Amino acid sequence: MIKLLQRVGRYVTAALTGKFNEKADPKVQLEQAIAEAQEQHRRLTEQAANVVANQKQTEMRLNRAMEELEKVNGSARQAVKMADEAAKRGDTAKAAEYTRAAEAFANRLITTEKEVESLKALSLQTAQASDQAKAAVAQNSSALQKRLSQRQKLLSQLDQAKMQEQMNTAMASLSETVGQDVPTLEEVQDKIEQRYARALGRSELQGESVETHMLEVEQAQIDSDAQARLEQIRSQLGLPAGQEPGPTGGTTS
Numbered sequence: 001m002i003k004l005l006q007r008v009g010r011y012v013t014a015a016l017t018g019k020f021n022e023k024a025d026p027k028v029q030l031e032q033a034i035a036e037a038q039e040q041h042r043r044l045t046e047q048a049a050n051v052v053a054n055q056k057q058t059e060m061r062l063n064r065a066m067e068e069l070e071k072v073n074g075s076a077r078q079a080v081k082m083a084d085e086a087a088k089r090g091d092t093a094k095a096a097e098y099t100r101a102a103e104a105f106a107n108r109l110i111t112t113e114k115e116v117e118s119l120k121a122l123s124l125q126t127a128q129a130s131d132q133a134k135a136a137v138a139q140n141s142s143a144l145q146k147r148l149s150q151r152q153k154l155l156s157q158l159d160q161a162k163m164q165e166q167m168n169t170a171m172a173s174l175s176e177t178v179g180q181d182v183p184t185l186e187e188v189q190d191k192i193e194q195r196y197a198r199a200l201g202r203s204e205l206q207g208e209s210v211e212t213h214m215l216e217v218e219q220a221q222i223d224s225d226a227q228a229r230l231e232q233i234r235s236q237l238g239l240p241a242g243q244e245p246g247p248t249g250g251t252t253s
Contacts, residue, residue, distance in 0.1 A: 026158055034151050041137075041144050048133035055126035062119040069112040076105035 083098030231241060 027155065030151060030154055030158075034147060037144055037147050041140050044140050045137055048137045051126070051133040052130045055123070055130040058119065058123045058126045062116065062123050065112060065116045065119050069109070069116050072105055072109045072112050076102055076109050079105055 079098050079102035083095050083102055086092075086094035086098055234241060
């Protein structure tokens with residue numbers, strides 16, 4: 001039962017993720033991915049800074065311990081020397097005091113030597129960790145720069161994809177019916193061509209109709225009347241029939 005619920009849960013999660021990715025704006029998702037990469041780089045840089053700071057602090061502790069070691073070693077040598085001089089003078093009391101001081105310095109010297117050795121080992125470890133942290137930051141920085149470069153390329157491709165989708169939609173609308181009340185370009189073209197063809201047909205039919213011949217007869221009658229009137233005018237002018245006044249007032253045959 002538990003496995004079944006887990007499988008159902010994974011299925012629902014996958015389905016919701018698929019729907020979200022389908023509806024989500026790629027540009028917003030890209031900006032979110034870049035922002036997350038920058039935030040990861042910031043956290044990595046902070047962690048690396050702490051590692052480097054620890055290494056620097058260990059180096060300072062080691063330097064102080066080595067200085068203390070040198071100082072204690074010098075004091076122990078001086079105490080031994082003073083105890084020997086006091087013994088040579090026969091001052092046993094001073095010799096004993098200087099000897100106890102030398103022993104105390106020797107104990108501190110042993111403790112300081114152990115501390116120096118421990119700090120040397122720790123310093124080596126922190127130095128290695130510091131180098132690794134610096135390398136990790138440099139590598140992640142290079143990867144982040146590549147992502148930023150890819151971001152510009154992807155944004156450009158996204159703009160091109162949107163433009164191509166708009167062009168595809170516009171081209172599809174030329175051959176598809178937008179709605180039941182809106183004809184396609186091909187339908188409008190067919191309608192215009194049919195109307196034009198009908199107009200041409202009617203024109204040709206009218207050219208062969210009775211009315212056309214009647215107009216021709218009427219035009220011939222008009223021309224005949226015009227000729228008769230011209231003959232009458234010639235007769236009045238005393239001109240022979242079928243002659244017209246010339247350009248200079250003479251007659252032409």
